[in-house]
Amino acid sequence: MTQTMTTVDVPEGTEARTKRARAVRYGRAVPFFVVPFGVLFLLFYVLPIGYAIVQSLYTVERSGTFGPAREVFGGLVQYQRVFENGPFWSSIGRVLLFGVVQVPVMLGLALLLALLLDSGLVKGRRFFRLAFFVPYAIPGVIAAIMWGFLYSPNLSPLKPITSAVDFLSAGFVLWAMANVVTWVYVGYNMLIIYSSLLAIPAEVYEAARIDGAGPVRIAWSIKIPLVMPAIVLTTVFSIIGTLQLLAEPQVFRSFSSAVSSTYTPNLTVYSTSSIPNFNLAAAFSVVLALATFVLSFAFLKFTQRRGVQ
Amino acid sequence: MSVLAPEKPKKIQESLLSRTGAMLIMAVCTVYFLTPIWWLFVGASKSSDQFTSTNPLWFADFNLFANIGDLFAYRDGVFLRWMLNSVLYTGGAALIGTLLAAMCGYALAKYRFHGRELIFNVVLSGVLVPATALALPLFLLFSKVDATNTFWSVFLPSLVNPFGVYLARIYATASVPDDLLEAARIDGSGEIRTFFKVSTRLMTPALITIFLFHFVAVWNNFLLPLIMLGDERLFPVTLGLYSWNTQVNQIPELRGLVIIGALLSITPLVVAFLFLQRFWRNGLGAGAVK
Structure with a gap:
């Protein structure tokens, strides 16, 4: 990030004086602007994170089988339980598999649609932009309920398909959910990529066109590299979103018995905290947040090293 | 071509x-x-x-209108109550949250002060912390002060939007010229007055974008109300419809209500999206290019 203050050309002494004067004048303004957000951020972001870490270091002990429970410091006991917890790690594996397939499909489709909208080949751009973006207005829970009905063999308008393939069976339900997420988010990602395509000045293409490059060549060699930052951004958000999958599987539990209470990491957190085992649930949360942070950070670094940004 | x-x-x-x-x-x-x-x-x-x-x-x-009538009449109109809750949670939090984020991002863009970069970096790493990781510890904290299962337990945490601060800083840098602020100073306008009278006007398209982002984030946050709320009368509409949907097998009549309720719950947002769409495009462009 660059410094944003511009300094006007003034003689040495004056500048020092105005700087001091400014500092006095801004004195009350800066806290006025920063403190309200800062306090809420500390209370509802920093404090919970700290508290989750503290909670994850405690464990509940009982004196005798029926004795009263009390919390004692347990060090990394909960983390050991997290690492020994098979269902948790298979849920991580499940969302990673989901992400490896769904994120490229979704972003590939979003990129294709954005390039087509930008190519001049399509009439009625405004309509298509709106049509593809509408599903983003639908919250995940509602989208999952809608698709749950669409998948169910008796009610679906896709009856010929749903009676042949059971989308809600153990083998398919993960991809059934991937379709829900794709349906909701393609338009949003398309819009991010499309708006950075619009920001490219037309002269950039001129030379290529004079050299005889066709639209596909221009898209591949000029447009895609130039919108890479937007694609990186959408990828990071998609990775975060994938690891946090909750609403879709939680809703699908009413439609399909194939979705267990530990189907995704967040479902595991939720069902562990309703046992209630808050300490273990807190440890799951911490590990999950760390994994998310590391993955998205690693992806950013990786793309930066490749010289994308 | x-x-x-x-x-x-x-x-x-x-x-x-x-x-x-x-x-x-x-x-x-x-x-x-x-x-x-x-x-x-x-x-x-x-x-x-x-x-x-x-x-x-x-x-x-x-039969749409008869169905809507049935939905509104069901259990003393609990559905309307949910819709109202959603408007309060989401609209209220997005409105206040946007203002707070705009103020903070504006200060980070326009003033030089101690700890500016530190604050910005902490807030920026907040963007990468998934909201769902906060839901459980928030529940534990609110239960310490006996405040779970209240309106505030969902509303207050929803006010914080680090991504909004990030966007506000970018937009303030791009759309509020320093010369203009200097001119306002020479005219004797205080910093706070200048922000509300001049800068917010210049930032309006950006503020609408931040508002939309915030709105969708709160509207989609499912885990927080799911964990916090037990009293059905406090539910947002998403949680309410979810809870009906889980009971469809026991109470088949709910299926129709879930479908009509889903339609009614998405209509206002879809309409708002269609009208405000250009703000998405402009705002997203600025956010993505940086």
Whole structure:
């Protein structure tokens, strides 16, 4: 990030004086602007994170089988339980598999649609932009309920398909959910990529066109590299979103018995905290947040090293 | 492309082919994106007998208003209560949250002060912390002060939007010139007054974008209300419809209500999106290019 203050050309002494004067004048303004957000951020972001870490270091002990429970410091006991917890790690594996397939499909489709909208080949751009973006207005829970009905063999308008393939069976339900997420988010990602395509000045293409490059060549060699930052951004958000999958599987539990209470990491957190085992649930949360942070950070670094940004 | 040389028939043919191909892809995608919404609208307009016995993608007897009446009457109008809750949680939090984020981002962009970069970096790493990781510890903290299962337990945490601060800083840097602030100072306007009278006007399109982002984030946050709230009268509409949907097997009449409720709950947002869409585009461009 660059410094944003511009300094006007003034003689040495004056500048020092105005700087001091400014500092006095801004004195009350800066806290006025920063403190309200800062306090809420500390209370509802920093404090919970700290508290989750503290909670994850405690464990509940009982004196005798029926004795009263009390919390004692347990060090990394909960983390050991997290690492020994098979269902948790298979849920991580499940969302990673989901992400490896769904994120490229979704972003590939979003990129294709954005390039087509930008190519001049399509009439009625405004309509298509709106049509593809509408599903983003639908919250995940509602989208999952809608698709749950669409998948169910008796009610679906896709009856010929749903009676042949059971989308809600153990083998398919993960991809059934991937379709829900794709349906909701393609338009949003398309819009991010499309708006950075619009920001490219037309002269950039001129030379290529004079050299005889066709639209596909221009898209591949000029447009895609130039919108890479937007694609990186959408990828990071998609990775975060994938690891946090909750609403879709939680809703699908009413439609399909194939979705267990530990189907995704967040479902595991939720069902562990309703046992209630808050300490273990807190440890799951911490590990999950760390994994998310590391993955998205690693992806950013990786793309930066490749010289994308 | 529009600048193809017209004298080469082969090129025209090629362009016709690619035009047709492009339109075909667009048409297929339109069907994919809009069919579920169409299905929901058609389904919501049918009586429960016809819902299962007639073509799911075309109308039978138009029963939409009777269905809406049933929905509003069900359990003393709990659905309307949910809609109102959603408006308060989401609209209220997004409105106040946008203002707070704008103020903070503006200060980070326009003033030099101690700890500025530190604050910005902490807030920025907040963007990468998934909201769902906060839900459980927030529940534990609120239960310490005996405040779970209240309106505030969902509303207050929803006010914080680090991504909004990030965007506000970018937009303030881009759209509020320092010279203008200097001119306001010379005219004797205080910093706070200048922010509200001058800078917020310049930042309005950006503020709408931040508001939309915040709105969708709160609207989609499912885990927080799910963990915090036990009293059905405090539910946002998403949680309410979810809870009905889990009972469909025991109480089959709820299925119709879930479908009509889903349609009603998405209508205001879809309409708002269509009207505010240009703000998404402009704002997203600025956010993505940086």
